Amino acid sequence: MLTLTALDWLILLLSFAFVLGIGWKLKSSMKTGPDFLGAGRTLPAWLCGLAFAGASTGALDVIGMGAAGARFGLAAAHFYWLGAIPAMLFLGLFMMPVYYGSKARSVPEFLGLRFDAKTRLINAVLYLAVMVSSAGISLYLMARVMQGLHLFDVLVRLASLPAQGIFPVLVGLLAAVVLAYVLLGGLAGAMYNQVLQFLLLVAGFAPVVFLGLRSVGGWRGLTANVPAGSLHAWQGSGGHPLGMEMVGLGMGLGVVLAAANWCAGQRVIQTALAAKDMESARKAPLIAAIPRLLLPFLLILPGLVAIALPTPRTTTEETVLGGAIYRTTTVVRPEAEAGQGLVPARMDPMTGKPMIAASGQTVLDYDMATPNLLMHFLPTGLLGLGLAALLASFMAGMAACVTAFNTVFTCDIYETWLHKDGSGEHTLAVGRGAAVGGVLLSVGGAFAAVRFNSILDALALVFAVVMAPLAATVLLGMFWKRATGHGAFAGLLAGIAAALLHHGLAHGDPNDLAQNVWTAIFAFGASLLVTVVVSFLTTARPEAELRELVYGLTPRKANKIWWKRPEALAVAILLAMIALNILFA
Amino acid sequence: MSFDLRVALGWMFLLTGLFLGFFGFASKDNPSLWVKSLGMDVDLWWGLVLAVFGLAMLAAGKRAQTRRIRL
Numbered sequence: 212m213l214t215l216t217a218l219d220w221l222i223l224l225l226s227f228a229f230v231l232g233i234g235w236k237l238k239s240s241m242k243t244g245p246d247f248l249g250a251g252r253t254l255p256a257w258l259c260g261l262a263f264a265g266a267s268t269g270a271l272d273v274i275g276m277g278a279a280g281a282r283f284g285l286a287a288a289h290f291y292w293l294g295a296i297p298a299m300l301f302l303g304l305f306m307m308p309v310y311y312g313s314k315a316r317s318v319p320e321f322l323g324l325r326f327d328a329k330t331r332l333i334n335a336v337l338y339l340a341v342m343v344s345s346a347g348i349s350l351y352l353m354a355r356v357m358q359g360l361h362l363f364d365v366l367v368r369l370a371s372l373p374a375q376g377i378f379p380v381l382v383g384l385l386a387a388v389v390l391a392y393v394l395l396g397g398l399a400g401a402m403y404n405q406v407l408q409f410l411l412l413v414a415g416f417a418p419v420v421f422l423g424l425r426s427v428g429g430w431r432g433l434t435a436n437v438p439a440g441s442l443h444a445w446q447g448s449g450g451h452p453l454g455m456e457m458v459g460l461g462m463g464l465g466v467v468l469a470a471a472n473w474c475a476g477q478r479v480i481q482t483a484l485a486a487k488d489m490e491s492a493r494k495a496p497l498i499a500a501i502p503r504l505l506l507p508f509l510l511i512l513p514g515l516v517a518i519a520l521p522t523p524r525t526t527t528e529e530t531v532l533g534g535a536i537y538r539t540t541t542v543v544r545p546e547a548e549a550g551q552g553l554v555p556a557r558m559d560p561m562t563g564k565p566m567i568a569a570s571g572q573t574v575l576d577y578d579m580a581t582p583n584l585l586m587h588f589l590p591t592g593l594l595g596l597g598l599a600a601l602l603a604s605f606m607a608g609m610a611a612c613v614t615a616f617n618t619v620f621t622c623d624i625y626e627t628w629l630h631k632d633g634s635g636e637h638t639l640a641v642g643r644g645a646a647v648g649g650v651l652l653s654v655g656g657a658f659a660a661v662r663f664n665s666i667l668d669a670l671a672l673v674f675a676v677v678m679a680p681l682a683a684t685v686l687l688g689m690f691w692k693r694a695t696g697h698g699a700f701a702g703l704l705a706g707i708a709a710a711l712l713h714h715g716l717a718h719g720d721p722n723d724l725a726q727n728v729w730t731a732i733f734a735f736g737a738s739l740l741v742t743v744v745v746s747f748l749t750t751a752r753p754e755a756e757l758r759e760l761v762y763g764l765t766p767r768k769a770n771k772i773w774w775k776r777p778e779a780l781a782v783a784i785l786l787a788m789i790a791l792n793i794l795f796a
Numbered sequence: 797m798s799f800d801l802r803v804a805l806g807w808m809f810l811l812t813g814l815f816l817g818f819f820g821f822a823s824k825d826n827p828s829l830w831v832k833s834l835g836m837d838v839d840l841w842w843g844l845v846l847a848v849f850g851l852a853m854l855a856a857g858k859r860a861q862t863r864r865i866r867l
Contacts, residue, residue, distance in 0.1 A: 407804070410805065592819050
C-alpha cells in the first residue's frame, strides 16, 4: 500500500502554505469592490496570460484529458488545438478590444451595455448555474480521485471516522482552501495563484511524462503498445477522430464549443479584463495559447502511457530459503486487475463487481488514468510534488469558477437589481458573501454530482445547453451592429430550447461526446437564426450609442513596432499550431 | 497590487527544489527508493532544475524591486 512520507507531506504543505500566503499578502490591497472583483485593472500581460492558462487547466482538464488520451489517443489533442487555439487567438485579436474597451467587469455586463437589462439578467443567471455546476463537478471529481488513491485515509483515521467518511472530509477541505484565498485576495488572489498553480502543474507532471515514455521504450515503444492510430490526431479511427465526422468536429469543437468556452466564458475572460491596459488585455489570451499548444503532451500522454503499461495482477512468488518455502503474494485491488493497463475497471457500488457494458466489455474508470500513473512512477518526494500539482490544477479551476460567480452575482444581480448605489466597501462585503455562497452551492453540487462515463462529456452537456447559445449572442452582439436586445433575448431562449429538445430526442446515443457536440451545434444555430430574424423585425439602436460596443465602431490603436503587436504573436502561434497538426497528423 | 509574484514563485520553487535535491543527494546510494523511477535518482535532478528556476525567478523579481526603488 502506497503511503506518503514526511518529505511528501512537507512538499505538499509547502505549496499550500504559498497558496494561502499569496491570498494573505493581497489582503491589504482589497479595499473596495473593484479591487476585489477586478484586481483594480492593474496586472501585467504575462501574469494575466499565465492566469488565463491556469484558469482553463482545472481538474476537469487534467483528469479529463488523461481520460480522453486513454480513450481516444492523441486525437484528444483536438480539444486543445482545434478546440482552443483559433478561438483564443480570435478572442485576443478581435474580441478583447471590445470587451476591455467597453469597461464592463463581466460578460453579462457587456451584454447589458450592448443589448438590454433582460438579456443581461438571463445571461447572469445562466452563468451562475454553469459556474456552480462546473465547480461542483470538479470538486466531486477531485475528491473521488483522492479517495481512489487512498493516500489521505490517515485523515479519517485520525478523526476516528468510518472509511467512507473520507469523501465529505476531502470535499470540505478542498473547498475551504479555495474559499480562504479567494476571500482574502479576490480575483487577484485567484489569478496570482493560478500562475503559481500552472507552473506547479508543469513541474509535477513533466517527470511523470518523462518516466512514463522511458518505461514503454520512448515514442516508438508507445506506438507499439497502443492501438494503431492512437498517436495520430487526424488519421486515427478511420478518419473519425473522437468518434465524430469532420463536420461535427470542425463546426462543433472548432467553432461552437470553442467560442462558448473561450469567447463567452467569464471564467477566463475575467483574467484578461484585469490587465493594466488594452495591449496587455489583448495579449493575455495569446500568451495563454503558447503553453496550450504543448499541454497535450503533458496531459494526454499520461493517459496513453497508462493504457499501454501491463495490467497489474495478483501474483504469488515462491522462494526457498534454508529448507523453508516462503510464499510472497502481491495482492492487487480487484478493480485494478479487471482494468486495462493502469486504468482500473469501474466498480458497481452495489455488487462490488466490475461493471460490464452492453457490448460485453468492462467499463473502465478512465478518470483514474493520470492519477494512477503519478502513483506508479513517482518516488517519495516527487510524489508529493505530483500530488501538489494535481491539487493545484483543481484549485486553479475551482477558484476561476468561484471568482466568476461572485463577480457576476455582485455586478449583474446585486448591484443592478437589489441595491443600486452601494459604496466600495459595501460591494467588497457583498463580493465576499457571494464567494461563500458560491462555494457552499458547489459543495452541494459535488454531493449531488451524477455519475457520467467521463467528466468531459458531462461538461459538454452543460456547455451545449447553456454556453453554446450564449456564444452566438455574444458574437452577434459584438460583430453585427444591427442585432437588437429583443433579438438576443429571443435567440438565447430559442437556443436553450433547441438544446434541450435535441438532447431529449437524441437520448440513448452510445457516444455521448459526439451527441453533445451536435446538441451544441443545434443550440448555437437556433440562437443565431432566431437572433437574426427577430433583430430584423425590431428597431436597431442608433450607431452613436454603440460606439466601443461593436467591433466595427471601436477605435483601434496599433503599436508602432510591428513585432510587438498582438497580431504578430498570433500569427506565430497559428503557424506553430499548423506545424504540430502536420507533425502529428 | 502590492507585491511581485515572481518573488513568491522564486521562494516556493527554490525551497521545493532544495528539499527534493537534498533528499535525492542524501539517498543517492539507496537504490530501493528509486525502483519506481526506473532506477533514476529523479529527486536530485528535478530538484536541481526546480531550484535553478526558483533562483532565476527570485533574481528577476529582486532586480525589478531595486529598479523601482531607484526611480
